Amino acid sequence: MNNVMKSGLKLSLASLFAVGMLGGCSSDEDSQAPQGSQSSSGVTAPAPSQPKVADVKPAEPVAMPKMEEAEKAVADKVEEVKQQAESEAAKAVASAKTGSMVYNTCVGCHGAGGEGGVGPKLAGQAKDDIVMKLGKYKAGEQVGPMTAMMQPIASGMSDEDITLVADYIATTFK
Numbered sequence: 135m136n137n138v139m140k141s142g143l144k145l146s147l148a149s150l151f152a153v154g155m156l157g158g159c160s161s162d163e164d165s166q167a168p169q170g171s172q173s174s175s176g177v178t179a180p181a182p183s184q185p186k187v188a189d190v191k192p193a194e195p196v197a198m199p200k201m202e203e204a205e206k207a208v209a210d211k212v213e214e215v216k217q218q219a220e221s222e223a224a225k226a227v228a229s230a231k232t233g234s235m236v237y238n239t240c241v242g243c244h245g246a247g248g249e250g251g252v253g254p255k256l257a258g259q260a261k262d263d264i265v266m267k268l269g270k271y272k273a274g275e276q277v278g279p280m281t282a283m284m285q286p287i288a289s290g291m292s293d294e295d296i297t298l299v300a301d302y303i304a305t306t307f308k
């Protein structure tokens with residue numbers, strides 16, 4: 135029956151821990167943990183289990199006076215990166231937009247193949263012609279008798295939308 139007393143060890147561990155907390159700001163000193171002693175005489179003695187004081191890290195870093203500055207710098211950087219990302223995303227969305235996507239809103243009146251329906255036939259019209267006409271509707275000019283139907287549509291289109299869809303119509307619908 136080899137009873138090792140451990141209750142005393144727990145107590146000393148706790149006090150050593152407390153000492154470590156109080157003493158260590160930047161103490162990175164190596165622990166002087168004793169090596170397990172292996173006797174060469176055949177009998178292997180178990181290493182005495184001593185608490186390693188140096189392994190116990192201080193729970194919280196000491197608050198630095200420059201924390202506020204650092205936080206502001208980080209916040210500024212975050213904001214900068216965010217804005218950059220947003221403008222990149224906006225560019226990506228703009229460039230991902232295709233004439234085919236824009237034309238989806240025209241299909242109901244001009245037909246899936248630009249063959250016409252409620253609105254006139256668009257197939258076979260030149261790109262410049264389409265751009266010019268859409269520009270007129272957008273500007274509120276009278277084009278044909280049913281300008282009132284096209285005007286609100288064109289006025290909601292950006293110049294890029296107009297170029298994209300005109301190019302799409304002219305190259306897709308012959």
Ligand code: HEC
Nearest residue numbers: 239240243252253254264267277278279280281283284299
């Ligand atoms: C609500 C139905 C409707 C929708 C949707 C519509 N159009 Fe029109 N569109 C018309 C009508 C009607 C006219 C004829 C207007 C007139 O009398 O000037 C017309 C005329 C046009 C013309 C002039 C054609 C010509 O030869 O004079 C073009 C170009 C045109 N539309 C392009 C488009 C494009 C591009 C879209 C989609 C972005 C679109 N339209 C969406 C009804 C529509």
